[in-house]
Amino acid sequence: MPEFYEPHLDFSVPEHQNVMGVILSLNDPVDGDILRWAVEEMRVRIPYFYVKAAYRGDDLVTVPNDLCMTVRNTWEPICLHSEVSNYHLAAWKYEGRRLAFEIHHALTDASGVLPYVKSTMFLYLSKATGQTFDPAGFRLPGDMIPESETGNPFSELDIGSVEAPLYKKKPIPDFFRLSDGVDSRKTVFYVKLSERQVMQYCREYDGSPNVLISVLLAKAARRWNPESEKTITVSVCIDHKAMLGIRPNYRMFVGEALLDFPKARDMKDIAKACTIARGQLMLQAQPENSLWEIKKMKQMLASPSPDIAQASICISYVNSKTFGPLDPYIEEQYIVTSLSKITDILCEISCFNHSFFLAFMQPYTSDRYFRCFLDALDLAGISYEISGSEPLRMCGI
Incomplete structure (x- = not known):
């Protein structure tokens, strides 16, 4: 049986393919040949992403895959773990100035993927531009792969x-839903915010980026359906590794903190709403809570089913602000995730090159709730730029 900290590859169902990705927009059109070269060069430094699924007894595990990882010049999805992807659990794609890396979410999360994408871009842009960049902070071919990056991240714990934490928030079973008819075509909206303006707002209103966006999304939900008496719930993703100071390891150990916004909550007072939400978050985002969740993983206790709704809205915030010397060549960075039934709305937040980039994902095409969120930004005095919208076209498995 694989160790508890190894990927659980069977955590996918037809309705929830469990795939995540990083989208970058460059200044210039992508050169596919150079990108393919860079992707293949990175194999020796990040071998744990160049894998395929195989059975070891009754267990589905990852093993090295010697075939090339695919790099395709189209945004149309393919299936990972199939002949068209060379049986890899990850793939690259590009169109025009945009490129994306998509991977089975069971292998890693955004904090594990971004160092790989960043380092691949180092090789790509070095060759595409002819420039010499400072290699400090990148994971490049020829570097030694540290044990902390690939081994048991909890070996010293x-x-x-570990005992149960003093506080564990109870879930709310009958919460506010943001379904919108029978349209089932998943859609993503891309929004850009000023980092300076958002952080100034957070300082003035006792918030943080994930708390502020949670409050504004909840406010938008109440505007979307003011008649509902149900409590709006926002699930904020927690990186258990980071909470325990274990940052280099590539594996995913993500939990949640649950924020609630009952109908009686005064959403006009942003400062008060942020203070309450931040208090709820701080009670749950504690090392003792993360240790308890890791213990449950080790004991192989059941994880939430991707088919069962857990919250009205889910937010994930990746605190990675720069690609270093590559920043001038990259315009946008968005994190996207295949949308499951765990939540109605998923908002992935990343900060890059002095801007916040929000990928706003929903299971239907109507922009009615998205417009309510933009209204909430307007009322808060936060300027925004809509970069576009499109069907959520991600690899299947």
């Missing part, structure tokens, strides 16, 4: 002695 006494997980067996």
